[in-house]
Amino acid sequence: MSKQHEMHEIRALFRQKEIKATLARIIVYQVLKQVAQGLTAYEIEKISIEKGQRINLATIYATLNILLQKGLAQRYKVLTAQAVYCLNSAPCALLIICSNCKSLQMCHDDALQMSIQQYCTRTVLTLKEFRLTLNVEYCLHCHNRISLST
Template identity: 25%
Template sequence: MPHCHTYLKKLRDHGYRITPQREMIVQIIAHCGRHMSAEEIMEKVREKTTSINIATVYRTLDLLVENGLASRFDLGNGKTAYATSEHGPHIHLVCRHCGSVTEITENDISASLDRIEDIYDFDCRPYHFSIHGLCRDCRDSMTD
């Protein structure tokens, strides 16, 4: 469920100004159920107005990430994607050899995150991160 207003309210509460550009960007990434690149987001905004610039898109996305309203994904090969936090917390296992991505569930790592929150007083949630390593196929195919 998209909550544009919640997002915008949070931004305002944090002292940021609500501009038409920010409204449109938030609307788009909140309604789109998947992750999107900055370029894609700009094109969507362009369908509504010409008054948008790629630098503004990046700046707004940074803002959302900084405030925990969106997450940034490094898709490898130099691409980055963004999604609202509603996309749900998860972890990607990325094979450093073939680039394959496996999504794992919260349960698999929940205990460790609890531990990190306790010991370091660091708020990990909601989280999105990648663990790089070797998938079974690549490990098997390497003589090492």
């Protein structure tokens, strides 16, 4: 998809949801759309800087709140960890919380979605959406770090 076509689609979506399509809001939405996992506001800021578009953290938080209010994004926060944001366009969401490094990671898994849909069909439930949380002792990043140090 061309960059111009993507901008047009985002503007149309914002118009439909009655969101003013400012450049900063479009960039925040694009950043969230282009990653597979959830991001913190600080990670969104870092990616926007890497793209050459510095966005103030207050603007990022304001945009994220608008996306949440309009049903375009989800927010996940566990204990004292930073909140992680992702778009609602994902068919399923799996939040992994690492006890070791306290990170929050978003994953999407088509096989898991299919299993849950099959379960709902078998038990005569109508699936609207689902979000699962896994609390793990070590995430993949910690596990790799431990393997490298031994």
